Amino acid sequence: MENLFQHILDRITELNPMHGKKLKKSVKSLGPDYFNKAEEFYQKYNRILFSSGKTIEFGIDCYLHMCNDMMFEQLRFMETGKYSNTSFDEVNKNVYDNPAVMEYHMNGLLMSEMLWHHHYKVYSFFKENFNHHLPSIARYLEIGGGHGLFTQEAVNDLPNAIIDVVDISKSSIELSKQFVSGGSVNYYLKDVYEYNPEVKYDFIVMGEVLEHVEDPVALLKKLHSLLNENGKAFITTPTNAPTIDHVYLFRNRKDVVDIIEKAGFEVYVESCIYAEDLPPETAEEMKITMMYAAFLKKK
Numbered sequence: 001m002e003n004l005f006q007h008i009l010d011r012i013t014e015l016n017p018m019h020g021k022k023l024k025k026s027v028k029s030l031g032p033d034y035f036n037k038a039e040e041f042y043q044k045y046n047r048i049l050f051s052s053g054k055t056i057e058f059g060i061d062c063y064l065h066m067c068n069d070m071m072f073e074q075l076r077f078m079e080t081g082k083y084s085n086t087s088f089d090e091v092n093k094n095v096y097d098n099p100a101v102m103e104y105h106m107n108g109l110l111m112s113e114m115l116w117h118h119h120y121k122v123y124s125f126f127k128e129n130f131n132h133h134l135p136s137i138a139r140y141l142e143i144g145g146g147h148g149l150f151t152q153e154a155v156n157d158l159p160n161a162i163i164d165v166v167d168i169s170k171s172s173i174e175l176s177k178q179f180v181s182g183g184s185v186n187y188y189l190k191d192v193y194e195y196n197p198e199v200k201y202d203f204i205v206m207g208e209v210l211e212h213v214e215d216p217v218a219l220l221k222k223l224h225s226l227l228n229e230n231g232k233a234f235i236t237t238p239t240n241a242p243t244i245d246h247v248y249l250f251r252n253r254k255d256v257v258d259i260i261e262k263a264g265f266e267v268y269v270e271s272c273i274y275a276e277d278l279p280p281e282t283a284e285e286m287k288i289t290m291m292y293a294a295f296l297k298k299k
């Protein structure tokens with residue numbers, strides 16, 4: 001299929017007109033470079049699906065299934081002001097350790113990486129800044145790599161480094177093994193709290209994991225213990241983002257930065273991107289999801 005990205009947008013619009021129109025409007029301003037990257041990304045994903053007997057229709061179904069879950073979680077959140085999950089164990093049992101849920105959820109999340117302007121902007125922010133760190137990285141770790149989008153960047157940019165990924169979900173690791181091409185990655189199927197390697201890392205990426213645990217300070221302290229003294233980390237986490245696997249509610253940037261500092265880190269570059277095109281004060285007041293992304297160093 002020649003213009004796969006356009007086909008995906010059209011098919012989503014056919015199946016869910018309101019959502020499809022919103023997506024088309026939100027990506028319009030991202031420019032030609034974005035459209036080329038999105039096309040390349042979905043062509044690659046389509047080839048992976050094809051090799052396991054599936055088509056892009058499967059990816060679209062997973063995406064809409066994930067969005068449907070999110071809509072229910074959003075309604076509950078609007079009613080209660082809380083996320084519906086209260087414990088990590090609950091999410092581990094119902095999501096990470098449940099292949100049927102994890103398959104559509106992680107494929108849906110992968111699809112969203114180029115469909116949601118805030119996901120694409122976080123990915124671009126990472127790429128731009130990660131480049132400056134490359135010469136100092138001999139050992140790279142990713143915690144909760146999920147589908148493998150960031151792992152692929154490490155494999156592309158760090159051909160001589162050791163690249164390790166620790167993830168608690170077998171389904172995530174399987175998807176990442178399919179998605180990441182070239183280079184070699186060591187995967188560890190473990191809860192990060194039980195991951196105790198003998199050597200430390202120069203760079204650690206932890207995208208969208210902080211909101212999955214009950215105690216994000218403890219998780220960041222664990223990351224701190226895995227990092228070299230001069231090592232750097234890249235973390236992302238959303239605020240006001242109810243989903244089937246989120247436990248800890250960050251309400252705004254300050255909530256996130258406070259826990260980063262409590263864990264012994266300092267933010268040296270950051271980015272805050274709201275999911276809706278609104279002035280930041282209005283977006284925060286309306287509890288619109290915001291993606292927080294930051295590069296950290298030890299204090």
Ligand SMILES: C[S@@+](CC[C@H](N)C(=O)[O-])C[C@H]1O[C@@H](n2cnc3c(N)ncnc32)[C@H](O)[C@@H]1O
Nearest residue numbers: 096144145146167168169172191192207208212
């Ligand atoms: C939302 S996905 C994030 C995927 C990707 N990093 C991103 O930024 O889009 C969260 C991932 O973290 C993993 N995860 C959650 N808690 C974990 C833990 N305690 N230890 C290791 N992995 C964990 C999940 O299995 C899942 O693959």
